[in-house]
Amino acid sequence: MVLGQIGIVADFESQGLGERMSFGRFCVHPGKRLLTRDSQPLEIGGRAFDLLMALIEQPGRVLSKRELMKRVWPDVVVEDGSLRFHMAGLRKLLGEGSDGGDARFIATQVGVGYAFVAPVERLGLEPPLPDHAATRPASPEPQVGGTTNIPPPLPHLIGRERDLDLLIARVADIPLFTVVGPAGVGKTSLMIEIGHRLTAQFNGRATFVDFSMLENPALVPPMIAGAMGISVQSGDPAAAILGHFGSDPFLLLLDNCEHVIDEAARIAERIVEKAPHVRIVATSREPLRVRGEHVHRLDALDYPLDVETLTRDQLLAYPAIQLFSERARAADSAWEIDGDEVRLIAEICQRLDGMALPIELAAVRAATHGIAATARQIGQRFSLAWSGRRTAQPRQQTLRATLDWSYDLLSAKERIVLERLAVFVGPFSVDGVLDVVTDVALGFDEAAIALDELAAKSLISANRVRGAGTYRLLEMTRAYAREKLAARGPDDHRATTRRHAMFFVSELEAIAAQDSSALQDARALRPQLGNIRSALDWSFGPDGDIGLAVRLAVASMPVFLNLSHLVECRAWATRAIAALEPSQRGTPVELELQASLGIALMFAHGNSPEAGKALTRALDVATLMEDHRSSLGILARLHIFHEHVGDYALTMACAEQAIAVAQALADPEALAIAYSLSGISHYQVGDQICARRDLERALEHSSAAQGSRSVAHGFDHRNRTSIALARVLCLSGEPEAARRLAERTVVEAVALDHPVTHCIALICSMSIDLWMGEFARARETLPILRDCAQTNTLAPYIAVAQGFEGELALELGRHAEAVQLLEDSLQQLHEARYELLTTRFSLALARALTAVGRLADARRVVDTAIARCMDIGEGIALAELLRVKAAIASAAGAVDDALALLDEAAAVARSQGACAWEMRVAADRAGMHV
CATH class of the missing domain: 1.10.10.10 (Winged helix-like DNA-binding domain superfamily/Winged helix DNA-binding domain)
Incomplete structure (x- = not known):
């Protein structure tokens, strides 16, 4: 009051x-x-x-x-x-x-x-008392409630409509509601708004009590009585409070109960029991835990998780961004959001976990120093010292003051657990907590109890999704706890980070030993990437443990490959190989690192000699160890490597060796992989009959479940098999079957959530659509392929997307544009030693050059491609190359030469079983006779 x-x-x-x-x-x-x-x-x-x-x-x-x-x-x-x-x-x-x-x-x-x-x-x-008056008049009965003392509400409470609606609808029927949430989430602002909206419903009988600056818990009842305007003559202020409630409804708002929680809980429970017409709304960082209490957990404001895919208007609709904008504009009336600054604001709100107080502090900072500078400062080092409103409670003027308030209320063991939890980046499990925070001085039971208390006090956030079983620290809390951990000294910090690294080594090794397919669940592993990276950084760092670092690198290779984080895979594999002891050479440790390095180099940087060297070394180690299953996996990687660089003799040799290994294993999945390699090899050399036979065998031996496990090789073999079979069907004169299979393959690739496999499937889809003249479908697929390649830094596939863009421009009649796009794409593909599609794009380039009248250049491109195909054994495109060469000859007026080339093309297509090529040749011959 x-x-x-x-x-x-x-x-x-x-x-x-x-x-x-x-x-x-x-x-x-x-x-x-x-x-x-x-x-x-x-x-x-x-x-x-x-x-x-x-x-x-x-x-x-x-x-x-x-x-x-x-x-x-x-x-x-x-x-x-x-x-x-x-x-x-x-x-x-x-x-x-x-x-x-x-x-x-x-x-x-x-x-x-x-x-x-x-x-x-x-x-x-x-009336005014005379100077000599000394008699105190009789006092009327005290008036309880009358004029409320609820602080003024915010002009605009952002993002709390759902919370307001729920609480306003239920407060009148519930004796006690406690709004629980971490520091700075906006509990007080919400309760003040609720108080103002409900005051009329309680006939103006409402009182607000702020315990934030109260040091002595014993003064909780007198403070409530004082706020209500009650004169307490007895030694029991609670009795006086209960006596003045009467039988009329009353709304009591108790703010910041966490540091006087025991006394606040006692009097709240007493009021609930003795005054059934009173309604209490409390705020605290933990529940009061009394009879009749209902808890409303206040979450952070909504903020965008995927900033890049949203428009400006969509971003501005998020409450966290709205709050930032409103507070920044209040700090500087001339403040406006320019250009892409809204994306920087969204990233700031992401980093601040949607928490209201830090967003307000950052907004004030941005109004003075600019959004870019503020985003950069937050990115470099989370600041706990930025100042807010001078009139705010001292505990809310900086994030450090806010967290000091909570930290000071913790027991000694709770403080230790909170500090050690700072080594986790992202979510952590109960098992992780017990392994990482405990030592000889802090046992499992004590740590578990402390974890429960920290969650109850909103200092750690529990994932309330059913079955999740994980926790996390808000970024501001983690930054604060990290400072406290460092202040304890280097020994405690190093011991904690070492236990953190050991925990993730043990977890990944145990998963791999139990079931190799378990490592392929991207959705389960993705949230732990931050922890895995942090553990690797420390292990390889100056205070780390190089032996532990190598183990962790080996254990994390399948994770990075499964998620297509190939740049990181290459970096950690390279560091680990350089750190190998002589005794580790020729062991499973080197095998895993070399095989992972080879596939990462191949897909992320192109088919460099270093990639081939790493894969060859891995195969040598597997052969030496007589590890047939590993040998098969590496043969699959070498097969795609040689296919990319255009060495089809070695591709066929890899396939033949893979069949021998798979037959020795006598395992359906192994046979599926081996027949897939053989079918793809036959397709590339131009034998569509044998290709179809082996690819159909591969699909017979595999299933969707088995296919998902084969992602361990860096791509999905079932998916790759279906892609090759779709192309074979298209060339064999079954276009509708090819299209259906290609569509199903893309759907399966999306479900695998594996970018490399997704890109391969999209390339197949684009190829068939363009062959069949489905240009609208190809135009829809192209940006998906480009985005997938760029987002995951798959350099060869970025160049492939540009090549398809050039081919599409050609089909739509934009010939000059097509020439430029195709020439640029081919140059990039040659530099990356990714030759798998260079023949296709050379064909398109020759057609585009012919269309713009550059016949000599077109002939040179085709002749070079034909010579290369004859040299490396790439027979698949030979009939089409001869057909395009015939078109160039016809455009130059050499009709007889053109007809001879068409005859040769028809014979090649017929011998390969490529009906589609044969029909194209027939159509061109018919056009010449016309």
């Missing part, structure tokens, strides 16, 4: 009237500037009286020294000593410490300010 707001008191004084206020044996007459005790006037100085008035107008609230000095000395600059002097005099006048030391009126919050903690009672208005 606000007793005598400043404007009202001033008005009373101007009329010579005053609202009397009583506390204990004292009475204040504001209009007369008179203080009486037992109806006898006391001598009090003007400054002391102003101090007293400032304090009793807002009983229970801590007023800062700045506020008091501004009130008492509005036009004079004074030192803190003047305030302390007059405060000491006021306390002496009130007799604090007398009567056996029981009387207490003014509490000191060290370093902050002062609060009036005795209950204050309003006694109504009266």
